[in-house]
Amino acid sequence: MYILGFDIGGTKTMVGVADESGTVLAMRRFETKSELGPKQALDRMKKAAREVVREAGVGVDVIGIGCGGPLDRKSGTLYTVPNLPGWEGICLTRELGEDFGVPAYLENDANAAAMGEHLFGAGKGIDDFVFMIVGTGIGGGIIANGRIYRGFGENAGEIGHHKIMSEGPPCPCGDRGCLEALASGTSIARIARERLAEKPETVIMQWVSSPEELTAELVARAASQGDPFASSVWQECMHNLGIGIANVVNILNPRLVILGGGVTKAGSLLFEPVRRVVRERAMPALAADVEVVPAKNGDLVGLMGAFAVAIDNVLGRA
Amino acid sequence: MYILGFDIGGTKTMVGVADESGTVLAMRRFETKSELGPKQALDRMKKAAREVVREAGVGVDVIGIGCGGPLDRKSGTLYTVPNLPGWEGICLTRELGEDFGVPAYLENDANAAAMGEHLFGAGKGIDDFVFMIVGTGIGGGIIANGRIYRGFGENAGEIGHHKIMSEGPPCPCGDRGCLEALASGTSIARIARERLAEKPETVIMQWVSSPEELTAELVARAASQGDPFASSVWQECMHNLGIGIANVVNILNPRLVILGGGVTKAGSLLFEPVRRVVRERAMPALAADVEVVPAKNGDLVGLMGAFAVAIDNVLGRA
Numbered sequence: 001m002y003i004l005g006f007d008i009g010g011t012k013t014m015v016g017v018a019d020e021s022g023t024v025l026a027m028r029r030f031e032t033k034s035e036l037g038p039k040q041a042l043d044r045m046k047k048a049a050r051e052v053v054r055e056a057g058v059g060v061d062v063i064g065i066g067c068g069g070p071l072d073r074k075s076g077t078l079y080t081v082p083n084l085p086g087w088e089g090i091c092l093t094r095e096l097g098e099d100f101g102v103p104a105y106l107e108n109d110a111n112a113a114a115m116g117e118h119l120f121g122a123g124k125g126i127d128d129f130v131f132m133i134v135g136t137g138i139g140g141g142i143i144a145n146g147r148i149y150r151g152f153g154e155n156a157g158e159i160g161h162h163k164i165m166s167e168g169p170p171c172p173c174g175d176r177g178c179l180e181a182l183a184s185g186t187s188i189a190r191i192a193r194e195r196l197a198e199k200p201e202t203v204i205m206q207w208v209s210s211p212e213e214l215t216a217e218l219v220a221r222a223a224s225q226g227d228p229f230a231s232s233v234w235q236e237c238m239h240n241l242g243i244g245i246a247n248v249v250n251i252l253n254p255r256l257v258i259l260g261g262g263v264t265k266a267g268s269l270l271f272e273p274v275r276r277v278v279r280e281r282a283m284p285a286l287a288a289d290v291e292v293v294p295a296k297n298g299d300l301v302g303l304m305g306a307f308a309v310a311i312d313n314v315l316g317r318a
Numbered sequence: 319m320y321i322l323g324f325d326i327g328g329t330k331t332m333v334g335v336a337d338e339s340g341t342v343l344a345m346r347r348f349e350t351k352s353e354l355g356p357k358q359a360l361d362r363m364k365k366a367a368r369e370v371v372r373e374a375g376v377g378v379d380v381i382g383i384g385c386g387g388p389l390d391r392k393s394g395t396l397y398t399v400p401n402l403p404g405w406e407g408i409c410l411t412r413e414l415g416e417d418f419g420v421p422a423y424l425e426n427d428a429n430a431a432a433m434g435e436h437l438f439g440a441g442k443g444i445d446d447f448v449f450m451i452v453g454t455g456i457g458g459g460i461i462a463n464g465r466i467y468r469g470f471g472e473n474a475g476e477i478g479h480h481k482i483m484s485e486g487p488p489c490p491c492g493d494r495g496c497l498e499a500l501a502s503g504t505s506i507a508r509i510a511r512e513r514l515a516e517k518p519e520t521v522i523m524q525w526v527s528s529p530e531e532l533t534a535e536l537v538a539r540a541a542s543q544g545d546p547f548a549s550s551v552w553q554e555c556m557h558n559l560g561i562g563i564a565n566v567v568n569i570l571n572p573r574l575v576i577l578g579g580g581v582t583k584a585g586s587l588l589f590e591p592v593r594r595v596v597r598e599r600a601m602p603a604l605a606a607d608v609e610v611v612p613a614k615n616g617d618l619v620g621l622m623g624a625f626a627v628a629i630d631n632v633l634g635r636a
Contacts, residue, residue: 070603128470140569144462144469151462151571152446153607161601162565166482166558175599240484247480251458251569253469281493283479285388289471 001314004049004060005306006096007109008067010034010083010136014303015048017056022120022307024300025056034084042095049096063104064310065092066112066302073154076106082172105313109133110157111148112305113260113295114141118148119308121296122258130254131295132159134241134270135261137172138180142252148312160184164243179244183237185216185263192219192233202229220266238270242277249282249290260295267294319632322367322378323624324414325427326385328352328401328454332621333366335374340438340625342618343374352402360413367414381422382628383410384430384620391472394424400490423631427451428475429466430623431578431613432459436466437626439614440576448572449613450477452559452588453579455490456498460570466630478502482561497562501555503534503581510537510551520547538584553591560595567600567608578613585612 002025007014009032016027028048033041053060070079076093078084097104107115114131117123123131127146133139138160142149150156160180161173168177172186181187192204193211204222208214222230245257257278264270275292282290297304320343325332327350334345346366351359371378388397394411396402415422425433432449435441441449445464451457456478460467468474478498479491486495490504499505510522511529522540526532540548563575575596582588593610600608615622 142569144467145465147463149462149570151607152573153571153603155601155604155607156569156571158568158571158601158604161568162480163561163599164481164484166561166599173601175601243481243484247565248569250476250479251460251474251566252467253471253474253476255470281481281484283473283476283491283493285471286473286476289469289473 001061001311002056002058003307003310004053004063004100005303005310006045006049006063006065006067007112007302007306008032008045008065008092009109009302010068013045014300015045015052016303017052017058017060018307020311022304024303025058026052027303028052034087038087038090045096046099049099060100060102062102062310062314063093063097063100064112064306064308064313065096065104065106066109066306066309067092067106069108070155071106071108073106073108076104103313105309107305107309109302109305110139111141111150112309113297113301114143114157114305115148115308115312116297116301116305117258117260117295118143119311120304121301122293123256126255128252128254129256129258130159130248130252131258131260132245133261133301134183134259134263135185137186138184140248144252159244159248162244162247164240164247179240183241183244185261188216188219188233188237188263189214191237192230195229195233200229203227204230216263217265220269224266224269234269235273238273239277241270242274243281245274245292246278246282246287249278249286253286254290257290257292258295259292260297260301264294319379320374320376321625321628322371322381322418323621323628324363324367324381324383324385325430325620325624326350326363326383326410327427327620328386331363332618333363333370334621335370335376335378336625338629340622342621343376344370345621346370352405356405356408360408363414364417367417378418378420380420380628380632381411381415381418382430382624382626382631383414383422383424384427384624384627385410385424387426388473389424389426391424391426394422421631423627425623425627427620427623428457429459429468430627431615431619432461432475432623433466433626433630434615434619434623435576435578435613436461437629438622439619440611441574444573446570446572447574447576448477448566448570449576449578450563451579451619452501452577452581453503455504456502456562458566462570477562477566480562480565482558482565497558501559501562503579506534506537506551506555506581507532509555510548513547513551518547521545522548534581535583538587542584542587552587556588556591557595559588560592561599563592563610564596564600564605567596567604571604572608575608575610576613577610578615578619582612
């Protein structure tokens, strides 16, 4: 079985061809350019798809698509997706499936990534784990008893929007005090920017010409060099990320919490404090059961997820 | 099929006989007297069991037991249970099963209660819901895809110990800022007691001779009479309970959150503010999916749970 996978993000899209074992035969990564509108952006995706299929030199049997939600998985249609303005009502499974005449399946990106880690990554052979993507936002996918858990309305896993500080800072979701508002890449940059108003001494200001250019990556880099300002912001955010993970551990008692997304590129600068907080703040029996590990699919976490979505729908095993 | 059920709490125990439909044929409620030590307390339970079986006038086919954890479900044995000091290592399934020569099954009380609500209560026919007991502590049980979800180490559902105020007040679990530390019956009484140090005017002080006698029930009663001090404490605790439930809704997207336990006897004084907070603070799509409802098994929530545990083990359907 050969799978064509699409990982559609607000900024970047990946398209690739893999076999059933997850071996990637060909792939492309390009700008989504969602601002061109769905018609033109989809045309770019279809063109890239034709190219990778040609390059792979195989026939495609099934298509898997991971995309930011909210979306209606069963009909393959997007609702109002914050990262894809103007795409509401687009039926991705039809649009991307028709050129190839094979079945296409859609899943929200965090669930897809969790399924990809389950089939091909750090969660292989593990029946109970939580996947979290820590990047622009914080998303989650729950594998329970060996299957993705979608909940009643298929929106389970909004781990980024559980509140760890009920009257905390505003969150893009419209509420406040959510984990995402305290520990996502965007939030790390926002918190650092706010603190710069106090004019601290920090190497960061030698790297950017204005606070608007500040990113979580720069905060991490400065923290890793021992910059006190950056270290303080970073540690505070990692503490909050650890609290959020400890909460998920207490509620779901997973074997693993797998972390993917841009912020996790900080490596041990992220995993060490987060693991310490989970060990200290989750209940001892549950803390002893869990390991917090990086996603094995790395930068391909979304694309591998798209392949897994197809495999799950055809063979029922992600 | 006739079931003998035991609901063993730190203070009270219930024992009863029911048929497969959950119709109770006979039951007793009595003090656990765990301080007598397991031998004597278990003898009292066995005596009560023989009485209810005689009264029911049927033969018992299976035994279900719900008990505060942590415990090892598979061997039927208690670990160190805070509410049953000195009971560590007691094999409840053997102790309570041997007199009747039928299989006995053990489950932690919150999971058992969730299973009871699933088979006989507010969760009948509902595949995805969360049960929470709000009493001395706050416990939880998760029904996912129509089955109890136990997680990797069988300790999932510790909803009372997720942190909604990471540096909040100390919790009996040893951590701080847990939902239980902010909204359990014990915490409602504790918070009221702390605030009494500020010598507010409140009707409560006419009801008790010392702050130590203060209970969540008295706070609720005074709040329902419009006492400003009690109302302020009560509303704050209900706000926090609502935040905790909104978090669970965002993580699990349940169709129902079913609330049982002593504090829920406050009725609409509890459900109205909690439902409002869930509506305002859970993500709109997930808030729209969920209803927050009282446990239908009421005071029998634990005993009906014990029956469900037996039925689930024999017939695989709780």
